[in-house]
Amino acid sequence: MSRAGTKLDSKKVFCMKNILRYDENLYIINSELFTLTYGALVAQLLKDYENVEDVNKQLERMGYNMGIRLIEDFLARTGSGRCYDFRDTAEKIQTGFKIFLGITPTITNWSAAGDEFSLCFEANPLTEFVELPDHCLNLKYCNVLIGVLRGACEMVQMEIACWFVQDQLKNDNVTELRIKFIKRLEDAIPAGED
Amino acid sequence: MTSITISAVRTRTSILDKSLSKGKGEVSLSCFALLFSELVQYCQNRVYTVPELQNKLAEIGTEVGHKITDLLVVREKAGKREIKLLNILLFIKSTVWKSLFGREADKLEHANDDERTYYIIEKEALVNKFISVPKDKGSLNCASFIAGIVEAILCDCGFQAKVTAHWHKGTTYMVKFDDAVVARDKQLEDR
Numbered sequence: 001m002s003r004a005g006t007k008l009d010s011k012k013v014f015c016m017k018n019i020l021r022y023d024e025n026l027y028i029i030n031s032e033l034f035t036l037t038y039g040a041l042v043a044q045l046l047k048d049y050e051n052v053e054d055v056n057k058q059l060e061r062m063g064y065n066m067g068i069r070l071i072e073d074f075l076a077r078t079g080s081g082r083c084y085d086f087r088d089t090a091e092k093i094q095t096g097f098k099i100f101l102g103i104t105p106t107i108t109n110w111s112a113a114g115d116e117f118s119l120c121f122e123a124n125p126l127t128e129f130v131e132l133p134d135h136c137l138n139l140k141y142c143n144v145l146i147g148v149l150r151g152a153c154e155m156v157q158m159e160i161a162c163w164f165v166q167d168q169l170k171n172d173n174v175t176e177l178r179i180k181f182i183k184r185l186e187d188a189i190p191a192g193e194d
Numbered sequence: 195m196t197s198i199t200i201s202a203v204r205t206r207t208s209i210l211d212k213s214l215s216k217g218k219g220e221v222s223l224s225c226f227a228l229l230f231s232e233l234v235q236y237c238q239n240r241v242y243t244v245p246e247l248q249n250k251l252a253e254i255g256t257e258v259g260h261k262i263t264d265l266l267v268v269r270e271k272a273g274k275r276e277i278k279l280l281n282i283l284l285f286i287k288s289t290v291w292k293s294l295f296g297r298e299a300d301k302l303e304h305a306n307d308d309e310r311t312y313y314i315i316e317k318e319a320l321v322n323k324f325i326s327v328p329k330d331k332g333s334l335n336c337a338s339f340i341a342g343i344v345e346a347i348l349c350d351c352g353f354q355a356k357v358t359a360h361w362h363k364g365t366t367y368m369v370k371f372d373d374a375v376v377a378r379d380k381q382l383e384d385r
Contacts, residue, residue, distance in 0.1 A: 029221060040258045099222060
């Protein structure tokens with residue numbers, strides 16, 4: 001652990017503790033402000049970009065930025081250590097959803113090799129009040145989640161890929177998010193630090 | 195088992211078929227803070243000056259405000275809008291603030307020197323809590339986003355107004371109503 005990232009990390013954790021102490025009872029907020037703010041953001045992106053694919057990409061990028069910071073919050077709050085195996089990871093991701101979005105997706109459809117699973121969402125605060133107009137059928141409305149998961153896992157040295165298999169907004173019964181383990185990142189230097 | 199397809203189009207359940215949520219859902223503040231920070235950064239990358247940035251945030255806030263008006267009027271007010279100026283301000287100070295931020299705004303004041311101007315004062319705005327304002331952008335106030343929400347609610351309810359956010363006793367939202375709105379309210383009082 002001699003890498004340059006150590007110092008920065010401890011500083012960030014310190015900030016997070018400050019927020020916790022400062023804010024214990026305001027830590028949870030009404031989901032509607034979050035839902036509507038996200039909706040306004042997506043609407044703005046659709047206005048700014050001509051192409052729905054670009055909106056998807058931008059949402060994922062934003063999610064990634066959120067994920068790399070959210071993982072610290074997760075670790076500070078749960079005090080959980082390194083994942084033992086990918087099943088362990090799946091459970092921790094589930095816990096993450098519980099803590100941050102107040103929902104518990106179910107873990108299903110494990111691949112035989114144990115490197116792929118699905119998270120199924122019955123309800124999702126991001127999509128409340130949302131109806132996709134016909135010209136947005138290619139929009140991956142919740143793509144921010146994919147970015148968050150990718151960013152968060154990368155910070156704990158795991159490369160994963162994820163994508164939506166089913167989407168309630170596209171009239172499926174559940175929203176299914178597929179997550180696949182790609183590889184362990186060995187002692188990576190945090191992005192942006194050389 | 196293969197199902198027989200009768201129609202190429204699956205019937206879509208409209209959002210209006212669902213019942214309105216009670217608004218009890220909760221998410222973590224970190225989620226909102228990080229999302230908001232992404233929103234600010236995104237806007238920042240697309241503008242050159244601080245006022246432009248604030249306008250952009252207000253514009254996005256307006257989108258949120260339009261939705262909130264309908265939502266709260268239907269859910270909390272049984273579909274009835276306020277028609278008195280003071281009542282709509284109180285509605286914002288209490289109902290709107292409570293449902294968005296979990297508590298009422300700290301103060302509502304009327305300007306001494308101008309009957310069109312009101313202030314909604316909040317010691318600590320939620321959106322400013324995690325934003326560290328860079329030194330070269332001292333006047334930046336991300337509460338413009340909330341000002342946008344308030345403005346949209348007022349305008350949607352028929353009270354044309356301009357709402358801006360300022361650093362004063364914490365965060366102050368200055369509400370400046372159109373002359374016509376004030377005149378109409380006086381008429382109502384006379385009756």
